[in-house]
Amino acid sequence: MVPLLVAVAVVVLRRHLSRRATWMLTLATSAAVVGLAATLLVEVHGGLHVYWFGGWTPRHGVALGVSFTVDPFGVLGACFAGLLVSAVVLVATRVEQFGALAHALLLVLLAAAVGFCLTGDLFNLFVFFELMSVCTIALIAVNTSDVRSLRGALHFAIVNSIGAFFVLIGIALLYARTGALNLAVMGQRLAAHPADQLVVTAFALIVVGFLVKAAIVPFHFWLVDAATAAPAPVAMLMVGLLDTLGLYAIARVYWTVFSGPLHAHLALVQSVLIGAGVATAILGALLCLVQPLATRRLAFVSISHSGLALIAIGLLNPIGLAGFGIYACADGATKAALFSLVRAPRRTRGREPGSSPGWHGGRVGAALVVLAAAGLAGLPPGGTYLAKGLLEDGASGWGRVLLGGLVLVVSALTAGAVLHLLIGRRAGGGTAPAAEPAATGRWSWPLLAAAGLIGGAFVLGVVPGLGAHSLSAATRFEDRPVYAGTVLGVPRPASPTSREVDLGVVPALLGVAATAAGWGLARYRPFDSSRDRRRPVGAAPPVPLRRLQQLHRGGIGDSAAWLTFGTATIGAVLALGIR
Amino acid sequence: MTPRTRRLLFLASAPVLGIVVVAGLVGLPRFGHSTAQYGRVLNAVSVPERHITDVVTAVNFDYRGVDTMGEEFIFFAAVAGVVLLLGTQADESPGHVEDAATGRWVPPTSDAVRVLGLALVGPTVLFAIYVIAHGHLTPGGGFQGGVVLATAVLLVYLAGEYQHLHGLYPDRAIEGLEAGGAAAYVALGIAGLALSGSFLANWAPLGKLGHLNSAGIVPILNVVVGAEIAAGFVLLLSAFLHQTLILRRHVRPPAPVDPHRRQP
Numbered sequence: 001m002v003p004l005l006v007a008v009a010v011v012v013l014r015r016h017l018s019r020r021a022t023w024m025l026t027l028a029t030s031a032a033v034v035g036l037a038a039t040l041l042v043e044v045h046g047g048l049h050v051y052w053f054g055g056w057t058p059r060h061g062v063a064l065g066v067s068f069t070v071d072p073f074g075v076l077g078a079c080f081a082g083l084l085v086s087a088v089v090l091v092a093t094r095v096e097q098f099g100a101l102a103h104a105l106l107l108v109l110l111a112a113a114v115g116f117c118l119t120g121d122l123f124n125l126f127v128f129f130e131l132m133s134v135c136t137i138a139l140i141a142v143n144t145s146d147v148r149s150l151r152g153a154l155h156f157a158i159v160n161s162i163g164a165f166f167v168l169i170g171i172a173l174l175y176a177r178t179g180a181l182n183l184a185v186m187g188q189r190l191a192a193h194p195a196d197q198l199v200v201t202a203f204a205l206i207v208v209g210f211l212v213k214a215a216i217v218p219f220h221f222w223l224v225d226a227a228t229a230a231p232a233p234v235a236m237l238m239v240g241l242l243d244t245l246g247l248y249a250i251a252r253v254y255w256t257v258f259s260g261p262l263h264a265h266l267a268l269v270q271s272v273l274i275g276a277g278v279a280t281a282i283l284g285a286l287l288c289l290v291q292p293l294a295t296r297r298l299a300f301v302s303i304s305h306s307g308l309a310l311i312a313i314g315l316l317n318p319i320g321l322a323g324f325g326i327y328a329c330a331d332g333a334t335k336a337a338l339f340s341l342v343r344a345p346r347r348t349r350g351r352e353p354g355s356s357p358g359w360h361g362g363r364v365g366a367a368l369v370v371l372a373a374a375g376l377a378g379l380p381p382g383g384t385y386l387a388k389g390l391l392e393d394g395a396s397g398w399g400r401v402l403l404g405g406l407v408l409v410v411s412a413l414t415a416g417a418v419l420h421l422l423i424g425r426r427a428g429g430g431t432a433p434a435a436e437p438a439a440t441g442r443w444s445w446p447l448l449a450a451a452g453l454i455g456g457a458f459v460l461g462v463v464p465g466l467g468a469h470s471l472s473a474a475t476r477f478e479d480r481p482v483y484a485g486t487v488l489g490v491p492r493p494a495s496p497t498s499r500e501v502d503l504g505v506v507p508a509l510l511g512v513a514a515t516a517a518g519w520g521l522a523r524y525r526p527f528d529s530s531r532d533r534r535r536p537v538g539a540a541p542p543v544p545l546r547r548l549q550q551l552h553r554g555g556i557g558d559s560a561a562w563l564t565f566g567t568a569t570i571g572a573v574l575a576l577g578i579r
Numbered sequence: 580m581t582p583r584t585r586r587l588l589f590l591a592s593a594p595v596l597g598i599v600v601v602a603g604l605v606g607l608p609r610f611g612h613s614t615a616q617y618g619r620v621l622n623a624v625s626v627p628e629r630h631i632t633d634v635v636t637a638v639n640f641d642y643r644g645v646d647t648m649g650e651e652f653i654f655f656a657a658v659a660g661v662v663l664l665l666g667t668q669a670d671e672s673p674g675h676v677e678d679a680a681t682g683r684w685v686p687p688t689s690d691a692v693r694v695l696g697l698a699l700v701g702p703t704v705l706f707a708i709y710v711i712a713h714g715h716l717t718p719g720g721g722f723q724g725g726v727v728l729a730t731a732v733l734l735v736y737l738a739g740e741y742q743h744l745h746g747l748y749p750d751r752a753i754e755g756l757e758a759g760g761a762a763a764y765v766a767l768g769i770a771g772l773a774l775s776g777s778f779l780a781n782w783a784p785l786g787k788l789g790h791l792n793s794a795g796i797v798p799i800l801n802v803v804v805g806a807e808i809a810a811g812f813v814l815l816l817s818a819f820l821h822q823t824l825i826l827r828r829h830v831r832p833p834a835p836v837d838p839h840r841r842q843p
Contacts (some may be wrong), residue, residue, distance in 0.1 A: 051777075052776075052777065053643075053644065053645040053777065053778050053779050054755060056642055059620065059624075062616050062617060062620045064617075064620070064621070064624075064642050065642050065643060066642075066643050066644075066645045066646060101659050101663040101666075105656055105659055105660065105663070108652055108655070108656050108659075109656075111652070112649070112652075117650070121646075123643075123646060124643075124645065124646055124649070127649035127650060127653070128649055129648050130649075130653055131649055131652055131653050131656060134653050134656045134660065135656045135659050137660060138656070138657075138659065138661075138663055138664060139584075139660075139662025141664055142663065142664075145666050169600070173603055173604070173606075173607070176607045176608060177606070177607075179616045179617050179618070180616070180617060181617075196606055197602045197603050197605065198603045198604075198605075198606025198607065199606075200603070201599055201600060201602065201603025201604075201606075202603060205600075205603075220833070262813050288814060338780065442719050452659055557582075557585055558585055560589075561585045561586075561588045561589040561592075562588070564588075564589055564592045564593055564596055565588055565589075565591075565592040567592075568590070568592035568593070568595035568596040568599065569595075569598050571595070571596060571599035571600075572598075572599060575599055575602065
């Protein structure tokens with residue numbers, strides 16, 4: 001696992017290279033990370049590997065050093081990060097400003113993401129979290145001559161720094177209580193006592209810090225700004241990788257540290273997480289319909305789907321978590337691919353809007369957008385279909401019916417919004433995509449990368465036994481005593497878990513229905529604001545939606561106010577509920 | 580959202596957040612009643628095992644050395660980001676920048692500042708080397724010493740002119756030093772992997788307690804970090820100065836200078 005960091009750090013040095021050599025080298029490194037992570041995945045299969053840096057194994061139950069605690073989920077995250085960064089490097093060949101320094105930052109970001117996934121230490125998690133943020137800030141603003149991108153970077157920097165402070169305060173509280181920073185040791189110490197206010201505050205602050213990164217309502221404003229302003233490769237990272245990792249961290253921290261004391265209040269924690277997820281999913285799905293700007297629309301699609309992923313985690317059971325693992329990979333890859341396909345609006349005035357298609361790559365690109373929309377909707381046999389099936393399987397009773405309905409509606413709305421990008425442009429008087437000048441190249445590198453991501457997301461759905469594997473990995477992920485025992489060198493036998501995943505026919509039907517509904521929605525575009533561009537944006541949608549949309553025109557101050565509000569709400573609900 | 584509603588939203592939720600945080604802080608152990616086993620174990624273990632007298636440095640560079648590697652790369656990424664963002668853009672080119680506010684009186688650098696600045700350069704460098712080299716014995720280390728070392732370069736700028744500063748060091752070498760410092764940390768970690776079996780494990784002789792050459796690889800790591808931090812700060816300084824003093828944008832034509840106005 002260490003060679004990952006090594007490979008990256010070595011390449012960071014090589015700054016005086018030609019452009020071509022730089023991106024080839026970057027690509028080779030990220031591909032190497034994928035290879036190593038895949039090897040590691042095979043190696044840890046069915047178990048938990050603990051690696052103590054500097055050889056500082058724990059003594060008398062005190063963890064002296066920092067450990068990487070490697071389980072299949074973490075390695076999957078690392079593998080996904082490597083794949084996504086590889087795709088980003090390919091897409092970045094199109095972006096002029098992406099020089100050697102930007103590639104170096106990209107590699108540092110990858111190293112941080114890998115460390116974030118593998119680490120078994122709370123403070124180490126925070127260090128890698130910060131490292132990712134620092135790299136992202138600079139990458140968002142890489143096109144410095146554009147004021148919007150500087151603004152987006154500033155927004156990201158401020159909001160995410162506040163989130164990081166929350167996490168740090170939470171860590172400090174927990175350290176004062178437990179005298180440890182290792183996840184396993186902290187969890188063991190906390191489990192000895194019932195939850196009190198200190199634990200609750202720490203939990204709320206840490207969760208909020210990571211929810212900010214995951215762009216969950218009401219902490220999502222930065223993503224709208226930053227993803228709209230950032231160059232396509234960086235936006236891919238934000239919607240594909242950062243939000244997934246934020247959610248992953250919540251699951252990791254809950255199950256290793258807090259699941260002991262908070263287990264008595266399971267329903268409350270569930271309802272807080274699922275509530276935030278539902279709000280995010282619905283808000284994102286509604287607002288993505290009324291965004292005329294393609295990148296902004298995709299940002300809301302992405303927010304909406306992060307909400308679904310949070311619901312999967314918030315179920316707080318192995319089935320939901322297994323669904324999250326698959327969903328995060330398949331959906332993250334698809335969202336990232338969409339960002340690479342959609343063309344940012346040119347700022348040249350005087351050209352008739354819609355005179356060039358809104359996506360790259362001509363017909364092939366258009367076909368890929370359609371495929372991606374189907375993937376977002378959960379059309380079988382896509383990876384998202386499998387994941388959504390698991391997600392619905394994780395709930396029971398009425399919750400299951402409600403959740404199924406929510407997933408159906410949200411999937412249909414977001415897929416419709418994406419498909420509408422194609423149809424709306426074509427019907428809006430633009431030239432047919434066939435008229436795209438051939439100079440852009442039919443199968444350029446970026447297009448190949450997008451095809452790979454979308455194809456990969458579909459392949460995930462047909463890998464035999466993936467559901468069952470994921471389920472057993474998730475069960476182990478949530479087994480705190482076994483985790484702590486392995487880390488501290490007192491291994492306990494894991495309870496055997498072998499369960500066949502049988503989704504039945506309902507999720508498949510739902511997936512087909514969502515895709516069909518999305519298609520219909522795109523054809524008939526009930527809330528079309530792009531039909532007539534002279535009309536002020538937001539004139540078409542009904543009043544409540546317009547109000548919501550207006551909320552998103554504010555600046556960083558609004559974002560900070562909402563951040564305060566969200567943190568206060570989550571903290572107060574948890575505190576009052578547990579008292 | 581209007582500023583008024585924003586303020587209301589903030590003012591309504593901030594006290595609630597405050598109460599939640601304070602209620603959590605109440606649960607902290609009372610002052611002087613730390614329950615932290617970690618500190619106790621380390622205080623007992625680090626001096627005999629590592630031959631190191633500064634336990635904080637032992638935690639930073641030995642027990643939790645990989646965290647420090649992450650911190651070092653945070654600094655590295657921040658410097659790279661600043662250099663990236665302040666670098667020459669498409670619409671900028673080097674040239675002499677006209678003073679935008681013509682007619683104001685800029686005091687020349689006084690003799691006192693020149694003399695004191697130049698006189699302090701030597702002691703500052705010496706002090707920085709001391710702080711870096713004694714990181715494992717007394718409070719200090721690579722991060723602190725590196726910043727002090729970079730201050731020496733800043734003093735040269737204060738006492739002289741930008742041109743003097745620029746002649747002082749080759750940009751390439753500083754860049755190399757910065758990247759080299761970051762890479763060397765990782766390299767030392769790999770050396771630990773190769774020689775002692777795990778990443779960042781100690782492989783150097785521990786030496787005699789309290790001597791300059793003790794505590795294994797900790798002083799080497801300190802030197803490496805010190806080099807990176809000092810070089811990084813110099814890079815930051817020169818990137819900012821370069822931006823304000825050398826580059827100019829093409830967007831706006833230089834303001835016409837009134838020849839009749841009194842020049843300073």
